[in-house]
Amino acid sequence: MKNLPSLLLLAALVPALGACAPRTDSAAAPVRATVPVSSVGxxxxxxxxxxxYVPEDETVGDLPYVLRALGPTIFTGESVSATQMTGRGAEQTWYRRVGADGVFLLGLRKPGVTVALNPAWQEYPAENAWKVGLVWQGRSAVTVASDDGQVKARGTLNYRYEVQDRRQVTTRAGTFSVWVVTRQMSDDVGGLFPATQQLWFTPFVGEVRTPEGLLLTGRNFATKGGTP
Known part of the structure; x- marks a missing residue:
C-alpha cells in the first residue's frame, strides 16, 4: 500500500487514507450498470x-475505495459538481466546475478541513484539445481552513500536465483506450501535493488510473469508452 498516503492532498495536516482501518461493510460488491449511456458526459x-478503485499493488478481494458523483452544490459561492471518495474509514469530497472547456477544481474537503483554490486548478483540458504532446499548466493560491473558519495555512500551488501517450490498458473493470497523462506539482504549503504522478483518463468513463495509483475495478454505468 505504498501509494495510499498520497491519496489525500492534506497528508501533512490530517491522517492519510493509509492510516485508516479497513471497513468491514459490503463495499466490495461489484457495481452494476444502471445509468443510460446518453446521460453520461x-x-x-x-x-x-x-x-x-483499489491500489494497483493490492490483490483481488481487497475492499475498494468508492467514488460517487453527488451532484450540484455550492462551494465558495460558485455552482459546482461534488464527488466524494469513501472507504477504509476515509472520506474526501472534491468540488469541480465541469464543462466542454475542461475540468477545474475549486477545492476539496475532508472532515474538519477545507482547501480552497483560487483560481481553480485546471485538471483536464477542453474536450476537443486532447492529443499526444498536449501541455497545460497554471498556478493557484491555496487556503487551508478548519471548520470554524480558522486559516491553517496559505500558499501557492504550481502544476503542469502533459499527455504522454494513448494506449489500451486492462484492469479488473475491463479494457480501455486511455490517455496517459503525467502531472507535476510543487507548492510552498509544506509539500502537501505530490511532485510527479501519472494518471489514465478515458472519455465518458473517467480515471482508469488515478494520480494516486488507484486502478478502476468497477462502475455503475456503461459507455462507449469501455465495458463495465
Whole structure:
C-alpha cells in the first residue's frame, strides 16, 4: 500500500487514507450498470455515477475505495459538481466546475478541513484539445481552513500536465483506450501535493488510473469508452 498516503492532498495536516482501518461493510460488491449511456458526459459527473478503485499493488478481494458523483452544490459561492471518495474509514469530497472547456477544481474537503483554490486548478483540458504532446499548466493560491473558519495555512500551488501517450490498458473493470497523462506539482504549503504522478483518463468513463495509483475495478454505468 505504498501509494495510499498520497491519496489525500492534506497528508501533512490530517491522517492519510493509509492510516485508516479497513471497513468491514459490503463495499466490495461489484457495481452494476444502471445509468443510460446518453446521460453520461465526456467528463462524467452526473449525479449517481459510481466508480470503485483499489491500489494497483493490492490483490483481488481487497475492499475498494468508492467514488460517487453527488451532484450540484455550492462551494465558495460558485455552482459546482461534488464527488466524494469513501472507504477504509476515509472520506474526501472534491468540488469541480465541469464543462466542454475542461475540468477545474475549486477545492476539496475532508472532515474538519477545507482547501480552497483560487483560481481553480485546471485538471483536464477542453474536450476537443486532447492529443499526444498536449501541455497545460497554471498556478493557484491555496487556503487551508478548519471548520470554524480558522486559516491553517496559505500558499501557492504550481502544476503542469502533459499527455504522454494513448494506449489500451486492462484492469479488473475491463479494457480501455486511455490517455496517459503525467502531472507535476510543487507548492510552498509544506509539500502537501505530490511532485510527479501519472494518471489514465478515458472519455465518458473517467480515471482508469488515478494520480494516486488507484486502478478502476468497477462502475455503475456503461459507455462507449469501455465495458463495465
Amino acid at each position: 465526456f467528463y462524467p459527473q452526473q449525479t449517481g455515477l459510481t466508480w470503485t
